[in-house]
Amino acid sequence: MAPADKNNLWGGRFSGAVDPEFERFNCSFSFDRRLFQADIVGSVAHCEALAAAGVLTTEEASQINSALAEIRERGLADPAYLTEMQAEDVHSFVEARLTEIVGDLGRKLHTGRSRNDQVATDLRLWLRAEIDQLGQLLRDTQVALVDLAESNLSAVIPGYTHLQRAQPILFAHWCLAYLEMLARDHERLIETRRRVNVMPLGSAALAGTSHPIDREAVARGLGFDSVSRNSLDAVSDRDFCVEFAGTASLIMMHLSRLAEDIILYATAEFGFFELSDAVATGSSLMPQKKNPDSMELVRGKAGRVFGHLTSLLVTMKGLPLAYNKDMQEDKEAVFDTVDTVAGSLAVTATVLRNLRVNENRALEAATHGYLNATELADYLTRKGIPFREAHETVGRVVVRAIERGVELNDFSLEELQEIAPQAGADVFAALSLEQTLATKSQTGGTSRDQVKQALAAAKARLLS
Numbered sequence: 001m002a003p004a005d006k007n008n009l010w011g012g013r014f015s016g017a018v019d020p021e022f023e024r025f026n027c028s029f030s031f032d033r034r035l036f037q038a039d040i041v042g043s044v045a046h047c048e049a050l051a052a053a054g055v056l057t058t059e060e061a062s063q064i065n066s067a068l069a070e071i072r073e074r075g076l077a078d079p080a081y082l083t084e085m086q087a088e089d090v091h092s093f094v095e096a097r098l099t100e101i102v103g104d105l106g107r108k109l110h111t112g113r114s115r116n117d118q119v120a121t122d123l124r125l126w127l128r129a130e131i132d133q134l135g136q137l138l139r140d141t142q143v144a145l146v147d148l149a150e151s152n153l154s155a156v157i158p159g160y161t162h163l164q165r166a167q168p169i170l171f172a173h174w175c176l177a178y179l180e181m182l183a184r185d186h187e188r189l190i191e192t193r194r195r196v197n198v199m200p201l202g203s204a205a206l207a208g209t210s211h212p213i214d215r216e217a218v219a220r221g222l223g224f225d226s227v228s229r230n231s232l233d234a235v236s237d238r239d240f241c242v243e244f245a246g247t248a249s250l251i252m253m254h255l256s257r258l259a260e261d262i263i264l265y266a267t268a269e270f271g272f273f274e275l276s277d278a279v280a281t282g283s284s285l286m287p288q289k290k291n292p293d294s295m296e297l298v299r300g301k302a303g304r305v306f307g308h309l310t311s312l313l314v315t316m317k318g319l320p321l322a323y324n325k326d327m328q329e330d331k332e333a334v335f336d337t338v339d340t341v342a343g344s345l346a347v348t349a350t351v352l353r354n355l356r357v358n359e360n361r362a363l364e365a366a367t368h369g370y371l372n373a374t375e376l377a378d379y380l381t382r383k384g385i386p387f388r389e390a391h392e393t394v395g396r397v398v399v400r401a402i403e404r405g406v407e408l409n410d411f412s413l414e415e416l417q418e419i420a421p422q423a424g425a426d427v428f429a430a431l432s433l434e435q436t437l438a439t440k441s442q443t444g445g446t447s448r449d450q451v452k453q454a455l456a457a458a459k460a461r462l463l464s
Helices: 020-026 029-052 058-077 090-110 115-150 171-196 215-222 231-236 239-265 293-316 325-353 359-366 373-382 387-404 413-419 433-438 448-463
Strands: 156-161 164-170 273-275 355-357
Touching: 029 058, 029 090, 029 115, 029 215, 029 325, 058 090, 090 115, 115 171, 115 231, 115 239, 115 325, 115 448, 156 171, 156 359, 164 171, 164 359, 164 433, 171 239, 171 448, 239 273, 239 293, 239 325, 293 325, 325 355, 373 387, 387 413
Parallel strands: none
Antiparallel strands: 156 164, 273 355
């Protein structure tokens, strides 16, 4: 039997060669090379900690750090540098490259460190930076919503419940609804980042390190808020990945709902929106088609992220302490979640900036279909009628209107008074579109003044 590969980080215990099929199955370098820069950063910090602890001399630490800088520069400058060497994972790749440059000195770097705490540290460093990028993309999407609202301040659309026309609302109010959802998503990202930003380095394989490494100093150098309090927990849990996937799933849920609205409102049946050619596609068969593929893809990719959340939960649910190789499955789920959310946010912002509102079509829909029926009921309550009685009365008025094929505003005062004798000459002013909007003047309502205030507040928050 062939001897074990000396480049393996774990080869000393083994005298036989690894089965080639299992070796391919075991390797993660094809995807965890995304942690390359994070691994270099973490390795430099660990090198400095070893020097401070007296494990490495100043000269040895200088040689190692210089070599790590060279590896990083070559990896960033030449993608082939990362593919021309066979490696089990990114950690063994970096160590092999290091020993190429400094010889056996490179093997000293792993003193007091396990791949278990190394990979946990790398993943947290990488994810922390990605969360910051996603936060900016969320902000950009919110800005696009504010800009769209401000450029269509006069537009009115029907508000829906059960996908049935309910009450008229300002289009800007619709935009602000999604802005609020994304604002909560941004808050969740910040909270998730706080729990990601805990340093596991120094936990070693599971029991902690026996070398006098100043973990708090290493954490400060790497920008971590704190160090892990338990070595078993630090190397064996991926709840920060699960939490991130959960936060990402909520972002995608909100983007999917926004996409669904845009898809619906861009249909000929609704006709409220038109997507520009920049974010729509055509049909290979039907020349007249303009398809909202951009939003359909966002809607579809939400399920992809939900699947990653489920896979992470299922992977972790039955693992005993401490580290298990099952946890290698965390990375592809997290990596693809980041990519999918980032792409979906960027495309959504682009769609919003390329969206035209058909104000006339939306206004027609907002003023037909008895959307002011609730306003008539509220009018009657102001005349002293209990709401339930007013609700029933207006229901009869609507039935009469349907029978006649008219809107509530089309009745004469006498006709209205046959069913609602309390109605006065001021009833038609109360039923007007502008009055229907104006009465929703409490905080969070769709009156023009409230929406303008909400937009100003949203802009101030985004600038803070």
